[in-house]
Amino acid sequence: MSLLSHLERLEAEAIFILRETAAQFERPVLMFSGGKDSIILAHLAAKAFRPALSPFPYLHIDTGHNFPETLAFRDRFTAQMGAKLIVRLVEDSIRLGRAVEEKGKFPSRNRQQAVTLVDAIAELKLDACIGGGRRDEEKARAKERIFSVRDEFGGWEPRLQRPELWNLLNGRIHVGENVRVFPLSNWTELDVWQYIRAERLPLPELYFAHQRACIVRDGLLFPISPFVRIDPEDDVRRTQVRFRTVGDMTCTAAFPSDVRDVDGIIDELRASPVTERGSRLDDQRSEAAMEDRKREGYF
Amino acid sequence: MELLRFITCGSVDDGKSTLIGRLLYDSKTLLHDQVAALEQSSAKGGNGLNLALLTDGLRAEREQGITIDVAYKYFATPRRKFIIADTPGHVQYTRNMVTGASTADLAVLLVDAAQGVQEQTRRHAYLASLLRIPHVVLAVNKMDAVDWSQDVYHRIRDEFLALTRASGFSEVHAIPVSALLGDNVVEASTRTPYYDGPPLLRYLEDLEVDRPSDPERGRLPVQLVLRPSDPALQDYRAYAGQVTSGAFRPGDAVVVLPSNIHTTIAGIDRYGEPVTEAFAPMSVAIRLRDDVDVGRGEVIASAKRPLRVGQELRARLCWMAERPLVPRARLLLRHATAASPAIVTAIESVVDVHSFTDQPAPAQLALNEIGKVRIKTARTLAFDTYAEERGTGAFVLVDEASNGTVAAGLIIAEEPAT
Numbered sequence: 001m002s003l004l005s006h007l008e009r010l011e012a013e014a015i016f017i018l019r020e021t022a023a024q025f026e027r028p029v030l031m032f033s034g035g036k037d038s039i040i041l042a043h044l045a046a047k048a049f050r051p052a053l054s055p056f057p058y059l060h061i062d063t064g065h066n067f068p069e070t071l072a073f074r075d076r077f078t079a080q081m082g083a084k085l086i087v088r089l090v091e092d093s094i095r096l097g098r099a100v101e102e103k104g105k106f107p108s109r110n111r112q113q114a115v116t117l118v119d120a121i122a123e124l125k126l127d128a129c130i131g132g133g134r135r136d137e138e139k140a141r142a143k144e145r146i147f148s149v150r151d152e153f154g155g156w157e158p159r160l161q162r163p164e165l166w167n168l169l170n171g172r173i174h175v176g177e178n179v180r181v182f183p184l185s186n187w188t189e190l191d192v193w194q195y196i197r198a199e200r201l202p203l204p205e206l207y208f209a210h211q212r213a214c215i216v217r218d219g220l221l222f223p224i225s226p227f228v229r230i231d232p233e234d235d236v237r238r239t240q241v242r243f244r245t246v247g248d249m250t251c252t253a254a255f256p257s258d259v260r261d262v263d264g265i266i267d268e269l270r271a272s273p274v275t276e277r278g279s280r281l282d283d284q285r286s287e288a289a290m291e292d293r294k295r296e297g298y299f
Numbered sequence: 300m301e302l303l304r305f306i307t308c309g310s311v312d313d314g315k316s317t318l319i320g321r322l323l324y325d326s327k328t329l330l331h332d333q334v335a336a337l338e339q340s341s342a343k344g345g346n347g348l349n350l351a352l353l354t355d356g357l358r359a360e361r362e363q364g365i366t367i368d369v370a371y372k373y374f375a376t377p378r379r380k381f382i383i384a385d386t387p388g389h390v391q392y393t394r395n396m397v398t399g400a401s402t403a404d405l406a407v408l409l410v411d412a413a414q415g416v417q418e419q420t421r422r423h424a425y426l427a428s429l430l431r432i433p434h435v436v437l438a439v440n441k442m443d444a445v446d447w448s449q450d451v452y453h454r455i456r457d458e459f460l461a462l463t464r465a466s467g468f469s470e471v472h473a474i475p476v477s478a479l480l481g482d483n484v485v486e487a488s489t490r491t492p493y494y495d496g497p498p499l500l501r502y503l504e505d506l507e508v509d510r511p512s513d514p515e516r517g518r519l520p521v522q523l524v525l526r527p528s529d530p531a532l533q534d535y536r537a538y539a540g541q542v543t544s545g546a547f548r549p550g551d552a553v554v555v556l557p558s559n560i561h562t563t564i565a566g567i568d569r570y571g572e573p574v575t576e577a578f579a580p581m582s583v584a585i586r587l588r589d590d591v592d593v594g595r596g597e598v599i600a601s602a603k604r605p606l607r608v609g610q611e612l613r614a615r616l617c618w619m620a621e622r623p624l625v626p627r628a629r630l631l632l633r634h635a636t637a638a639s640p641a642i643v644t645a646i647e648s649v650v651d652v653h654s655f656t657d658q659p660a661p662a663q664l665a666l667n668e669i670g671k672v673r674i675k676t677a678r679t680l681a682f683d684t685y686a687e688e689r690g691t692g693a694f695v696l697v698d699e700a701s702n703g704t705v706a707a708g709l710i711i712a713e714e715p716a717t
């Protein structure tokens with residue numbers, strides 16, 4: 001009898017969680033953003049039910065500020081997996097007056113995204129949304145349960161969380177409530193990349209080195225896009241970069257890199273001096289930025 | 300690389316959060332922006348680097364300077380991967396300690412050298428033994444505050460060892476440390492010549508974690524049935540679940556409990572690919588030779604070592620809700636993948652928080668109290684005792700009105716009639 005490797009253990013745990021989700025909920029969805037964590041989730045969801053099909057449709061909350069590369073990847077990947085894709089647009093929430101556009105140089109649609117998600121949950125009567133959040137990402141996330149109960153407003157109340165013991169996941173909720181499910185809770189960023197390498201998962205090309213025009217700001221490189229305002233004093237350069245996470249074009253920083261494959265990413269990560277969230281403008285706004293957004297219904 | 304899950308516990312202000320911060324900081328697991336954020340928020344307090352801020356992630360925790368909820372931290376050295384659960388010391392958060400302990404291989408119990416062993420220390424040692432965490436490290440912290448006194452260290456160590464002699468830990472290892480200054484955390488200290496063991500991190504890296512699972516006692520609680528819609532696979536039917544203990548192979552004689560169906564394993568598939576063996580903690584799907592009707596909540600078990608079956612349980616219960624548990628309470632019991640309405644028919648005893656002995660016949664179990672109870676379930680369950688197997692010996696109770704998880708239960712054996 002041989003032992004399971006660290007990655008195999010994480011995989012077995014995530015698959016256990018996905019199967020519990022299928023068994024305990026009526027209308028679960030898998031939150032798909034086209035980023036590496038959601039690609040892993042989708043892959044695990046396919047594995048968990050083989051040779052049957054995964055019961056989870058994908059839900060993408062499209063902020064309208066996505067990289068075109070991510071959207072193209074999303075459509076390619078979804079077709080390849082034979083999955084059903086549901087898209088809800090932040091643009092629509094703004095148009096309907098449900099959410100108000102931020103102003104400024106790097107207008108973020110993070111808060112607005114929560115509105116669209118909560119509306120989609122009500123509209124589609126979803127009782128579980130599976131997300132790729134990991135506890136190692138951020139301090140507030142470190143307190144998150146695997147089955148995390150949200151009220152009708154999508155709010156997270158950290159002090160009232162249910163104790164989660166052994167592997168006994170309590171998915172019972174009242175009508176109108178929903179559960180956010182985090183199968184990758186115990187994965188680190190390094191585990192994610194090692195798993196991507198082991199399973200040879202496809203990725204958007206944004207994760208690899210490419211030429212791109214960026215604004216240099218506070219030592220970070222922000223991609224030029226139709227959504228950021230370029231001022232005359234801005235230091236704009238075209239340079240070779242890659243992205244460590246793929247969020248919105250307005251809040252995801254690039255960094256100089258010539259890495260073209262997953263091996264290179266793993267080497268770079270091992271030597272890397274900053275965390276993943278350090279390249280996200282949305283998380284740097286304040287110390288409790290993530291906690292506040294989660295309370296409002298963000299993932 | 301092997302994985303070690305551990306929990307830090309002890310009384311409030313003994314330095315748990317600081318110790319974890321020190322482990323992360325000195326093992327160079329912290330990244331530039333985390334250090335920058337730490338320095339920035341420490342500066343607000345004005346007392347140098349505050350390592351505790353690394354784990355106290357909630358706004359209320361930073362404002363009140365205490366740990367409210369379990370925080371999980373991840374770090375790796377070239378030798379091992381670690382998952383730490385930092386748990387609160389306050390009495391009112393004991394349920395969080397139990398939560399963190401339920402999946403831990405080891406507990407690091409802190410004692411403030413200047414304060415000595417406290418009621419919370421004894422309580423946490425008791426809980427660690429109750430939840431059968433096999434290994435305990437006693438970290439006698441704040442040695443700087445007692446002038447690195449050998450006497451103080453030995454007195455606390457000996458008191459603790461005497462206290463836990465009967466606790467069933469396979470090993471208790473004591474280390475004198477200063478989380479604040481870093482002595483014996485990652486680097487060995489020159490100020491504790493009377494201690495010749497390794498620093499904490501080295502001890503954690505080298506410890507052999509024995510997971511005593513009997514290979515003969517195979518258990519797979521069925522999560523769901525896989526039945527593909529593809530017409531080419533219309534005869535395919537497999538029972539998906541995670542092996543909680545032991546091992547299975549094709550050809551093994553098994554029994555499905557509680558329905559008591561005897562059959563043989565036709566094949567085992569792991570994510571759609573056939574495998575020759577499944578062992579804990581693999582997630583697989585088992586195909587059975589006979590065309591039987593098996594559903595979620597049943598357990599596939601080695602025929603040689605079946606589980607107990609019944610509608611009456613005896614258990615240790617840790618009560619986790621504000622509203623006390625009273626006899627005849629109706630709740631929902633979740634055990635492995637099964638769920639059943641249940642009635643707590645009797646509260647036999649409650650643990651006295653000072654003497655850690657069982658006091659008979661309490662009127663109720665209050666928040667954070669632990670007692671022995673009897674439970675009757677509406678459905679028949681298949682179970683082991685917690686001492687035999689964590690996976691099939693543990694359960695939780697859910698309040699059907701609030702849906703909250705209100706108790707952690709450990710199944711115990713019937714005492715032989717005297």
Ligand SMILES: Nc1nc2c(ncn2[C@@H]2O[C@H](COP(=O)(O)OP(=O)(O)O)[C@@H](O)[C@H]2O)c(=O)[nH]1
Pocket residue numbers: 310311312313314315316317318351364365366388440441442443444476477478479480
């Ligand atoms: N002198 C001294 N103080 C310490 C040491 N470790 C922690 N402290 C202090 O003790 C207080 C409580 O620490 P904290 O880590 O928040 O304790 P927790 O409640 O157990 O998490 C803080 O003021 C720390 O700076 C130590 O080794 N020596």
Ligand SMILES: [Mg+2]
Pocket residue numbers: 315316317351365366
């Ligand atoms: Mg603390």
